[in-house]
Amino acid sequence: MSSSSSLDSSFDANSGSILVVLSTLYKNYQTKTPQRVKLIDQFIILSVLVALVQFVYCQLVGTFPFNAMLAGFFTCICSMVFGVSLRKQLNPDTSKEFRSIVVEKSIADFVIISILLFFVAVSYLG
Structure with missing residues:
Protein backbone atom coordinates (compact mmCIF):
# COMPACT_ATOMS: atom_id res chain seq x y z
CA MET A 1 0.00 0.00 0.00
CA THR A 33 7.23 35.15 -30.64
CA PRO A 34 6.50 37.77 -33.31
CA GLN A 35 2.93 38.08 -34.58
CA ARG A 36 3.96 37.03 -38.10
CA VAL A 37 5.38 33.74 -36.82
CA LYS A 38 2.27 33.12 -34.69
CA LEU A 39 0.13 33.55 -37.80
CA ILE A 40 2.23 30.98 -39.67
CA ASP A 41 1.92 28.62 -36.68
CA GLN A 42 -1.87 28.92 -36.86
CA PHE A 43 -1.77 28.09 -40.57
CA ILE A 44 0.37 25.01 -39.84
CA ILE A 45 -2.03 23.84 -37.12
CA LEU A 46 -5.00 24.39 -39.45
CA SER A 47 -3.33 22.35 -42.20
CA VAL A 48 -2.68 19.47 -39.80
CA LEU A 49 -6.24 19.58 -38.45
CA VAL A 50 -7.76 19.53 -41.94
CA ALA A 51 -5.54 16.58 -42.88
CA LEU A 52 -6.66 14.74 -39.73
CA VAL A 53 -10.33 15.44 -40.48
CA GLN A 54 -9.87 14.10 -44.01
CA PHE A 55 -8.11 11.00 -42.68
CA VAL A 56 -10.85 10.30 -40.13
CA TYR A 57 -13.52 10.88 -42.78
CA CYS A 58 -11.83 8.38 -45.10
CA GLN A 59 -11.63 5.84 -42.29
CA LEU A 60 -15.30 6.24 -41.40
CA VAL A 61 -16.94 6.75 -44.80
CA GLY A 62 -14.48 5.36 -47.32
CA THR A 63 -12.23 6.52 -50.10
CA PHE A 64 -14.66 6.40 -53.02
CA PRO A 65 -13.22 9.27 -55.03
CA PHE A 66 -9.70 8.03 -54.31
CA ASN A 67 -7.95 10.70 -56.40
CA ALA A 68 -9.85 13.44 -54.58
CA MET A 69 -8.96 11.96 -51.20
CA LEU A 70 -5.28 11.73 -52.11
CA ALA A 71 -5.19 15.22 -53.61
CA GLY A 72 -6.86 16.78 -50.58
CA PHE A 73 -4.80 14.94 -48.00
CA PHE A 74 -1.43 15.52 -49.67
CA THR A 75 -2.29 19.16 -50.35
CA CYS A 76 -2.80 19.67 -46.62
CA ILE A 77 0.43 17.89 -45.75
CA CYS A 78 2.42 19.80 -48.40
CA SER A 79 0.93 23.11 -47.25
CA MET A 80 2.04 22.28 -43.73
CA VAL A 81 5.58 21.52 -44.93
CA PHE A 82 5.71 24.76 -46.92
CA GLY A 83 4.46 26.63 -43.85
CA VAL A 84 7.17 25.11 -41.66
CA SER A 85 9.76 26.17 -44.23
CA LEU A 86 8.37 29.71 -44.32
CA ARG A 87 8.32 29.83 -40.51
CA LYS A 88 11.97 28.80 -40.37
CA GLN A 89 12.92 31.51 -42.84
CA LEU A 90 10.94 34.27 -41.09
CA ASN A 91 11.70 33.35 -37.48
CA PRO A 92 14.15 35.88 -35.99
CA ASP A 93 15.87 33.11 -33.98
CA THR A 94 16.88 31.27 -37.16
CA SER A 95 17.38 34.32 -39.37
CA LYS A 96 21.15 33.95 -39.07
CA GLU A 97 20.96 30.96 -41.38
CA PHE A 98 18.92 32.88 -43.96
CA ARG A 99 20.66 36.26 -44.06
CA SER A 100 20.90 36.26 -47.84
CA ILE A 101 17.15 35.68 -48.31
CA VAL A 102 14.89 38.72 -48.18
CA VAL A 103 11.60 38.37 -46.28
CA GLU A 104 9.55 39.35 -49.33
CA LYS A 105 11.30 36.68 -51.40
CA SER A 106 10.46 34.02 -48.82
CA ILE A 107 6.80 35.01 -48.84
CA ALA A 108 6.72 35.16 -52.65
CA ASP A 109 8.30 31.69 -52.85
CA PHE A 110 5.66 30.37 -50.46
CA VAL A 111 2.80 31.88 -52.47
CA ILE A 112 4.15 30.66 -55.83
CA ILE A 113 4.81 27.11 -54.63
CA SER A 114 1.36 26.99 -52.97
CA ILE A 115 -0.33 28.06 -56.21
CA LEU A 116 1.67 25.44 -58.09
CA LEU A 117 0.65 22.82 -55.50
CA PHE A 118 -3.03 23.69 -55.92
CA PHE A 119 -2.76 23.46 -59.72
CA VAL A 120 -1.17 20.02 -59.39
CA ALA A 121 -3.88 18.92 -56.94
CA VAL A 122 -6.69 20.12 -59.22
CA SER A 123 -5.12 18.44 -62.24
CA TYR A 124 -4.77 15.22 -60.22
CA LEU A 125 -8.52 15.21 -59.62
CA GLY A 126 -8.99 14.40 -63.28
Whole structure:
Protein backbone atom coordinates (compact mmCIF):
# COMPACT_ATOMS: atom_id res chain seq x y z
CA MET A 1 0.00 0.00 0.00
CA SER A 2 2.83 2.38 0.73
CA SER A 3 4.37 1.81 -2.69
CA SER A 4 1.07 2.76 -4.29
CA SER A 5 0.86 6.00 -2.34
CA SER A 6 4.48 6.84 -3.20
CA LEU A 7 3.72 6.26 -6.89
CA ASP A 8 0.69 8.53 -6.64
CA SER A 9 2.67 11.28 -4.95
CA SER A 10 5.49 11.03 -7.51
CA PHE A 11 2.93 11.15 -10.33
CA ASP A 12 1.35 14.25 -8.80
CA ALA A 13 4.77 15.88 -8.49
CA ASN A 14 5.64 15.03 -12.09
CA SER A 15 2.31 16.25 -13.44
CA GLY A 16 2.76 19.48 -11.50
CA SER A 17 6.20 20.03 -12.97
CA ILE A 18 4.90 19.25 -16.46
CA LEU A 19 2.18 21.86 -16.00
CA VAL A 20 4.78 24.39 -14.86
CA VAL A 21 6.95 23.66 -17.89
CA LEU A 22 3.98 23.93 -20.27
CA SER A 23 2.82 27.14 -18.62
CA THR A 24 6.30 28.66 -18.91
CA LEU A 25 6.56 27.53 -22.52
CA TYR A 26 3.19 29.11 -23.37
CA LYS A 27 4.06 32.39 -21.63
CA ASN A 28 7.40 32.61 -23.43
CA TYR A 29 5.71 31.83 -26.74
CA GLN A 30 3.12 34.57 -26.20
CA THR A 31 5.65 37.22 -25.19
CA LYS A 32 8.68 36.46 -27.38
CA THR A 33 7.23 35.15 -30.64
CA PRO A 34 6.50 37.77 -33.31
CA GLN A 35 2.93 38.08 -34.58
CA ARG A 36 3.96 37.03 -38.10
CA VAL A 37 5.38 33.74 -36.82
CA LYS A 38 2.27 33.12 -34.69
CA LEU A 39 0.13 33.55 -37.80
CA ILE A 40 2.23 30.98 -39.67
CA ASP A 41 1.92 28.62 -36.68
CA GLN A 42 -1.87 28.92 -36.86
CA PHE A 43 -1.77 28.09 -40.57
CA ILE A 44 0.37 25.01 -39.84
CA ILE A 45 -2.03 23.84 -37.12
CA LEU A 46 -5.00 24.39 -39.45
CA SER A 47 -3.33 22.35 -42.20
CA VAL A 48 -2.68 19.47 -39.80
CA LEU A 49 -6.24 19.58 -38.45
CA VAL A 50 -7.76 19.53 -41.94
CA ALA A 51 -5.54 16.58 -42.88
CA LEU A 52 -6.66 14.74 -39.73
CA VAL A 53 -10.33 15.44 -40.48
CA GLN A 54 -9.87 14.10 -44.01
CA PHE A 55 -8.11 11.00 -42.68
CA VAL A 56 -10.85 10.30 -40.13
CA TYR A 57 -13.52 10.88 -42.78
CA CYS A 58 -11.83 8.38 -45.10
CA GLN A 59 -11.63 5.84 -42.29
CA LEU A 60 -15.30 6.24 -41.40
CA VAL A 61 -16.94 6.75 -44.80
CA GLY A 62 -14.48 5.36 -47.32
CA THR A 63 -12.23 6.52 -50.10
CA PHE A 64 -14.66 6.40 -53.02
CA PRO A 65 -13.22 9.27 -55.03
CA PHE A 66 -9.70 8.03 -54.31
CA ASN A 67 -7.95 10.70 -56.40
CA ALA A 68 -9.85 13.44 -54.58
CA MET A 69 -8.96 11.96 -51.20
CA LEU A 70 -5.28 11.73 -52.11
CA ALA A 71 -5.19 15.22 -53.61
CA GLY A 72 -6.86 16.78 -50.58
CA PHE A 73 -4.80 14.94 -48.00
CA PHE A 74 -1.43 15.52 -49.67
CA THR A 75 -2.29 19.16 -50.35
CA CYS A 76 -2.80 19.67 -46.62
CA ILE A 77 0.43 17.89 -45.75
CA CYS A 78 2.42 19.80 -48.40
CA SER A 79 0.93 23.11 -47.25
CA MET A 80 2.04 22.28 -43.73
CA VAL A 81 5.58 21.52 -44.93
CA PHE A 82 5.71 24.76 -46.92
CA GLY A 83 4.46 26.63 -43.85
CA VAL A 84 7.17 25.11 -41.66
CA SER A 85 9.76 26.17 -44.23
CA LEU A 86 8.37 29.71 -44.32
CA ARG A 87 8.32 29.83 -40.51
CA LYS A 88 11.97 28.80 -40.37
CA GLN A 89 12.92 31.51 -42.84
CA LEU A 90 10.94 34.27 -41.09
CA ASN A 91 11.70 33.35 -37.48
CA PRO A 92 14.15 35.88 -35.99
CA ASP A 93 15.87 33.11 -33.98
CA THR A 94 16.88 31.27 -37.16
CA SER A 95 17.38 34.32 -39.37
CA LYS A 96 21.15 33.95 -39.07
CA GLU A 97 20.96 30.96 -41.38
CA PHE A 98 18.92 32.88 -43.96
CA ARG A 99 20.66 36.26 -44.06
CA SER A 100 20.90 36.26 -47.84
CA ILE A 101 17.15 35.68 -48.31
CA VAL A 102 14.89 38.72 -48.18
CA VAL A 103 11.60 38.37 -46.28
CA GLU A 104 9.55 39.35 -49.33
CA LYS A 105 11.30 36.68 -51.40
CA SER A 106 10.46 34.02 -48.82
CA ILE A 107 6.80 35.01 -48.84
CA ALA A 108 6.72 35.16 -52.65
CA ASP A 109 8.30 31.69 -52.85
CA PHE A 110 5.66 30.37 -50.46
CA VAL A 111 2.80 31.88 -52.47
CA ILE A 112 4.15 30.66 -55.83
CA ILE A 113 4.81 27.11 -54.63
CA SER A 114 1.36 26.99 -52.97
CA ILE A 115 -0.33 28.06 -56.21
CA LEU A 116 1.67 25.44 -58.09
CA LEU A 117 0.65 22.82 -55.50
CA PHE A 118 -3.03 23.69 -55.92
CA PHE A 119 -2.76 23.46 -59.72
CA VAL A 120 -1.17 20.02 -59.39
CA ALA A 121 -3.88 18.92 -56.94
CA VAL A 122 -6.69 20.12 -59.22
CA SER A 123 -5.12 18.44 -62.24
CA TYR A 124 -4.77 15.22 -60.22
CA LEU A 125 -8.52 15.21 -59.62
CA GLY A 126 -8.99 14.40 -63.28
